[in-house]
Amino acid sequence: MKYLDSLKFSLYAIFHPFKGFWDLKHEKRGSISAALTFLVLLIVTYILRRQYTGFIFNENDPKELNVFIEIISVLLPFFLWTTANWAITTLMEGEGSYRDIVIATAYALVPLILINLPLIPFSRIINMEEGAFYFFFTSVSVLWSGVLILAGLSVTHQYTMGKSVFTSLLSVVGMGLMIFIGLLVFSLLQQMISFVYTIYREIAFRL
Amino acid sequence: MNAKLIHCLVLALIIAGCFACLPPAVQARLPYHSYTYDYWGDVVYSPAAYLPNRIITGEDLGIGDLRTPTDIFIGKDGKIYILDAGNGRIVVTNDRWELVRVIDGFENNGVPDGFNNPSGIFVTEEGHIYVADTDNNRLVELDPAGNFLREIGPPESDIIQESFIYQPTKLVVDRAGRIYVVARHMNQGLIELTPDGLFRSYMGATRVAWNPVDYFWKMIATREQRERMALFVPTEYNNLCIDEEGFIYVTTSALNEWDIQRAIGARSEDDRYAPVRRLNLMGDDILRRRGYFPPVGDILIARKGSVRGPSMLVDVAVDDEFRIYSVLDRRRGRIFTYDSEGNLLYIFGAIGERFGNFRNPVAFDYLGDNILVLDYEAGTVTEFAVTAYGRLIREAVRLHFIGKYNEAAACWEEVLLQNANFEMAYVGIGRALLRQEKYEEALKNFKLGNHRKYYSRAFYYHRREVIGRNFGLIVGVLVAFVLALYVIGRVREKGRKSAYGEYQSEVEEI
Known part of the structure; x- marks a missing residue:
């Protein structure tokens, strides 16, 4: 039943971020399994949103819906963020472990699920003029999650708000660096493979 | 054996006869792709809206080859005027391509005179022929028979720079006789002349597109660097035409490729990055851009290859009866047609060597339902039938x-x-x-x-x-929902109370 409790606790945490994230870490109210569940739910939310948002608000080309890209577009930023944040905060006297960061971030994403999921049927019963509500709620979900991430960070790492904003910015830079290095490795590998292959062909032709 | 052979021969003959009788099954293939763009900006191939009908050369008209013709105009009466610049003459035919007259010179106050590399022609409803005589720096007006009426030299005004060399390239005349001129190297818009040929004002200059990134670089650049940078100047027009209501369509090909790309990406209705505009008398753009993409020619722009970059629009023609207008892309030899709302209707044409292709199309106009396209290099007119x-x-x-x-x-x-x-x-x-x-x-x-x-x-x-x-149903469901909530609440409360009661009685028993 601990799993269900930890799922349910997200509802408390998103309304009482400071106490909630404190208990999440120190009272062990959160769990990795719940965090992963939220991630999966978020992926499902985004896929459903792309596919089933009402025609008026759906600017996605149905020819180009690719579930794998949808999955990657949630998982990649998530793990880039948690890794970069962990790397930065370890150097900056942050008290959270990688596990704590993953849990806090995943719990902070819950408003995205809770608001966007009901917005899907809602978008099918409103017209363009009433779209202001739709866009308002999508912005609210993003802002809410953003604030929760910051609050979660400052509680998890025992930071002041200013410091958690600063480390967040650094984490974003870190994400960019990781992407850059990843691309670099890919392109170097590609070059190396093609180099070896060229030598092989050269030898094969001469023999 | 012999009879069998004869049978075979007869059969073969019959089969061959059958094939000979059939009409040729495979028609000559279209010399270009006909297509449109959909909402997503993808190419959607479509049936051809126009097919090449015939190609007219100077030889066909019995007047020798056309040399570097620069403009074609079709009068309200269906007369076709071809400005044969290389030969310095105007070729006039009727709508059945029968030669009416060739104007290759005129008497200017008793002195024989002619055109020097003219590049624009316009004919009023009365049949007066106006020619932009580019290298003679003047406009010439002729009467319908080709007799000289007047010439209009460089416009004079304080706001025109001394160093400006007046090279008119295209012109239109509105119903009131006002003349609008496009001149080479002039970016203040159109030159508007009074019916007497006096300078009145510039008109319809484009709003300058202001780019913050460029501005930033200019701020930190040295003066020498600044001087070498491109200036923020309005773009130059290259052609124009006037519709029945007196609005002037203008085209330009001097826009920045990235600005056009951005306008396409943003589905912009902004007139600043628009290669085709419709100007009212004040010079304001009133073209409607309500299509899925602004009217800029091709939406998918090739960045690689020998032919790259956005469409280079060099001419525009209006079909007044149908309220649609077409623009000509000189780079790829395509004609794009839009309705008055800016929806793309059809695209056709191509550069090439096949029948119906162009080498260097420079001008076109509507002749009823047909479209005539003038090829500068080939010296021909291609007639397209709808x-x-x-x-x-x-x-x-x-x-x-x-x-x-x-x-x-x-x-x-x-x-x-x-x-x-x-x-x-x-x-x-x-x-x-x-x-x-x-x-x-x-x-x-x-x-x-x-x-x-x-x-x-x-x-x-x-x-x-x-x-x-479904009003009743909706209200019913709502009422039922509220009732259900109420009942559930009551039941829960009762449960809690009875649990409490049991606890109480247990306490009492003890």
């Missing part, structure tokens, strides 16, 4: 413009039989259905046509209808 498909689209657009929505929808239905991928047809049908208050069917068509705005409008009425029809 196909049944093109005629249907034109008719649908015309009917819609004059408010006969149902008839237009019938036309669109027929268009769909030939091209089921044509989004505009669905939107046209949807609009007619919306007017007939058939909201559900309208919704279906707007969805197929990818038109979110009209879909939303139809949806509003459809929703009202559904709610009205």
Whole structure:
């Protein structure tokens, strides 16, 4: 039943971020399994949103819906963020472990699920003029999650708000660096493979 | 054995005869792709709206080859005027391509005079011929028989720089006799002359597009660097034409490629990055850009290869009867046609060597339903005839413009039989259905046509209808829901109370 409790606790945490994230870490109210569940739910939310948002608000080309890209577009930023944040905060006297960061971030994403999921049927019963509500709620979900991430960070790492904003910015830079290095490795590998292959062909032709 | 052979021969002959009698099954293939773009900006191939009909050379007219012709004009009476610049003459034919007259010179106050590399021609409703005589720095007006009437030299005004060399390239004359001139290396818009040929003002200069990134670099650059940078100047026009209402369509090919790309990406209705504009008398752009993309020619722009970059629009022609206009892309030899709202109707034409291709198209105009395209390099005029498909689209657009929505929808239905991928047809049908208050069917068509705005409008009425029809049901469900909540609440409370009671009685027992 601990799993269900930890799922349910997200509802408390998103309304009482400071106490909630404190208990999440120190009272062990959160769990990795719940965090992963939220991630999966978020992926499902985004896929459903792309596919089933009402025609008026759906600017996605149905020819180009690719579930794998949808999955990657949630998982990649998530793990880039948690890794970069962990790397930065370890150097900056942050008290959270990688596990704590993953849990806090995943719990902070819950408003995205809770608001966007009901917005899907809602978008099918409103017209363009009433779209202001739709866009308002999508912005609210993003802002809410953003604030929760910051609050979660400052509680998890025992930071002041200013410091958690600063480390967040650094984490974003870190994400960019990781992407850059990843691309670099890919392109170097590609070059190396093609180099070896060229030598092989050269030898094969001469023999 | 012999009889068998004869049988075989006879059979072969019959078969050969059958084939000979049949009409040639495979028609000459189209020398270009005909296509449009859909809402997503993808190419959608479509049936041809225009087919090359014939190619007219100077030899056909019996006057020797045309040399570097620069402009073609078709008068209200159907007379065709070709400005044969290399030969310094104007060739006039009627609409059946029978030569009427060749004007290769005139008497200017008793002195024989001629054209020197003229590049623009315009003919008024009375048949007066105006020529932009570029290298003679003047405009020339001739009467319908080709006799000299007057010449209009460089405009004089304080606001024209001394160093400016006046090289008029294109011109139109409106009903009141005002003359609008496009001149080379002039970016203040059009030169407007009074009917007497006096300078009145510049008109319709483009609003300067202001780019913050460029501005930043200018701020930190040294003066020498600044001088070498491109200036923020309005773009130069290269051609113009006037429609029945007196509005002037202008084209430009001097826009920055990235600005055009950005305008396409943002589906912009802004006139600053627009290669075609429609100017009112004040010089303001009033062209409607309500299509899925602004009218800029091709939407998908090749960045690699020998022919790259956005469409280079060099001429525009208006078909007044159908309220549609076309623009000519010199780079790829394509003609794009739009309706008055800015919806792309059809694209055809190509650069090449096959029948119906161009080498270097520079000007075109409408002759009734046909389109005549002038090829500068080949010295020919290619006549394109509208196909049944093109005629249907034109008719649908015309009917819609004059408010006969149902008839237009019938036309669109027929268009769909030939091209089921044509989004505009669905939107046209949807609009007619919306007017007939058939909201559900309208919704279906707007969805197929990818038109979110009209879909939303139809949806509003459809929703009202559904709610009205099911009002009782909706209220009933709501009431039931509230009741259920109430009952559940009561039951829970009772449960809690009875649990408490049991606890109490247990305590009492002890």
